[in-house]
Amino acid sequence: MTMFFLNTDAKTNGVSYHDEWFARRIAVTSGPEKFCRKLARIGRLETVLMYVNHLGVVGAGTILDDEPVLVTDKASQVSPVEDLEYHRQVDWHSDLRLAPIGMEMLSRLCGRPPRHSVERVVKGERALSRLFDRGQRRSARALSAPPSRVQSTVSRIVRDTAKAIQVKQLHGSRCQICGHSIVLGDGSKYAEGHHIRPLGSLHDGPDVLSNIVCLCPNHHAACDLGAIRLSRAKLRQVNGHLIGQEFIGYHNDRIFQKC
Numbered sequence: 001m002t003m004f005f006l007n008t009d010a011k012t013n014g015v016s017y018h019d020e021w022f023a024r025r026i027a028v029t030s031g032p033e034k035f036c037r038k039l040a041r042i043g044r045l046e047t048v049l050m051y052v053n054h055l056g057v058v059g060a061g062t063i064l065d066d067e068p069v070l071v072t073d074k075a076s077q078v079s080p081v082e083d084l085e086y087h088r089q090v091d092w093h094s095d096l097r098l099a100p101i102g103m104e105m106l107s108r109l110c111g112r113p114p115r116h117s118v119e120r121v122v123k124g125e126r127a128l129s130r131l132f133d134r135g136q137r138r139s140a141r142a143l144s145a146p147p148s149r150v151q152s153t154v155s156r157i158v159r160d161t162a163k164a165i166q167v168k169q170l171h172g173s174r175c176q177i178c179g180h181s182i183v184l185g186d187g188s189k190y191a192e193g194h195h196i197r198p199l200g201s202l203h204d205g206p207d208v209l210s211n212i213v214c215l216c217p218n219h220h221a222a223c224d225l226g227a228i229r230l231s232r233a234k235l236r237q238v239n240g241h242l243i244g245q246e247f248i249g250y251h252n253d254r255i256f257q258k259c
């Protein structure tokens with residue numbers, strides 16, 4: 001498995017933009033062209049870890065495109081201070097913002113924390129991937145706690161993610177396409193919430209139950225990558241969760257066979 005650290009704040013005056021990366025499903029480097037080449041080292045479907053200086057890994061994802069895109073339009077840029085930005089599309093499948101893989105753990109697993117804006121993980125990949133799988137489940141549990149126990153600074157994330165958790169609960173973590181659910185070592189079940197019309201500025205989908213399906217990881221990747229056509233009639237249904245036909249239509253028109 002090839003895995004890369006991506007530093008979210010090495011070139012942005014100490015400000016972290018990781019929330020923006022999650023919301024827009026992107027990874028960014030900025031500045032001279034060498035930062036484009038660094039980002040271009042990562043291949044499609046390779047794993048990337050979102051690293052914040054002095055904090056640790058706050059997310060893990062899969063690169064969805066073939067190469068970086070140069071972004072010069074200010075409205076589409078993440079940083080207000082750089083003239084040139086390079087973007088990659090990423091499915092940030094593991095959100096560890098509430099339970100980051102910390103500096104001590106990174107040093108223990110990888111020998112040292114990453115030092116560059118883009119850096120290949122040379123040691124500890126397997127252990128890291130186990131940690132972000134587990135961290136994602138831990139975050140999901142934290143997010144489903146009563147709102148009073150969650151800091152107001154993460155309320156947007158709670159609202160977004162709670163909807164996906166609700167959909168997974170309604171379906172007992174069974175994939176709405178194949179009916180399969182993954183049973184973990186502790187007996188709990190694992191599935192993923194997929195926004196049919198994706199969130200973020202590119203697609204601008206809403207975070208509502210009718211735009212979310214409960215999927216196994218295989219079908220989640222197949223939908224993200226536009227590998228399958230969706231049909232509402234063929235999706236497994238439960239009471240209290242109706243999928244919007246407009247979102248199915250959006251997927252079939254705009255995402256199916258377009259990635």
Ligand SMILES: [Zn+2]
Nearest residue numbers: 175178216219
């Ligand atoms: Zn499935």
